[in-house]
Amino acid sequence: MTTQQIYKLLFEGGNYSKPYLIKLSHPTAGTLRFINNNEPIFFADEYYAPANFNYTRPNNKGDNGSLSITSINNEELFAFVENADYQYQMNVTGLLMKSGDVQKIKIYRHFYGHVSMGEDWELNFSLGKDDRLDMNLLAQKYDTNMNPGNA
Numbered sequence: 001m002t003t004q005q006i007y008k009l010l011f012e013g014g015n016y017s018k019p020y021l022i023k024l025s026h027p028t029a030g031t032l033r034f035i036n037n038n039e040p041i042f043f044a045d046e047y048y049a050p051a052n053f054n055y056t057r058p059n060n061k062g063d064n065g066s067l068s069i070t071s072i073n074n075e076e077l078f079a080f081v082e083n084a085d086y087q088y089q090m091n092v093t094g095l096l097m098k099s100g101d102v103q104k105i106k107i108y109r110h111f112y113g114h115v116s117m118g119e120d121w122e123l124n125f126s127l128g129k130d131d132r133l134d135m136n137l138l139a140q141k142y143d144t145n146m147n148p149g150n151a
Contacts, residue, residue, distance in 0.1 A: 019096035020055050020105075021048050022067070029083035034071060035096065043094055043102045049073070055092065058127060065127035074121055081115050081123065090127065 018036070021043060025031040034051035035041050041048045051071040058065030067090070071077050094102040116124045 020053075020092055021094040021096065021102065022053070022055065023091045023093050024080060024084075024088065025091070026080070026084040026088045029080050029088070032077065032080050033093075034069065037096060041096065041102070067125040067127060068118075068122055069125070070120070070122045074123075077123060090125070 021033070021035050021041070023031060023033045023046075033046055033048040034053065035048040036051065036053050036055070038050050040050050049071065051069055053067060053069035053071075056064070056066045069077065092105050094104050096102055116126075118124055
């Protein structure tokens with residue numbers, strides 16, 4: 001979308017939001033698929049249920065991503081969160097264009113973060129990067145003092 005097309009949508013069409021297609025999956029808790037729209041959609045032979053959510057992409061360092069979601073069947077979403085552990089994954093699989101076509105997205109994948117529930121039963125996912133990649137490992141110097149038998 002060009003800048004001119006975006007401004008045209010904003011000024012002529014009122015509010016405009018990107019209807020993302022997201023998939024929450026876990027090996028044992030199952031898979032949930034949602035679209036930020038008021039109508040369901042089939043994409044790649046998979047059903048995406050309508051939901052109200054706000055997805056914020058992370059910055060270029062992988063920080064500050066978030067998802068606030070309320071679905072029609074919140075009980076199913078709550079059950080997924082209760083049964084999922086560190087193995088859960090969230091993928092942003094596509095973006096619904098104004099023409100009705102879905103543009104595939106392969107970049108946005110989230111494996112880490114935490115979940116909290118708001119006052120209005122809205123689930124808030126704080127999505128982050130794997131902090132283990134920022135660990136500092138001390139290099140040990142092996143010499144005759146550290147390892148006298150094999151130096």
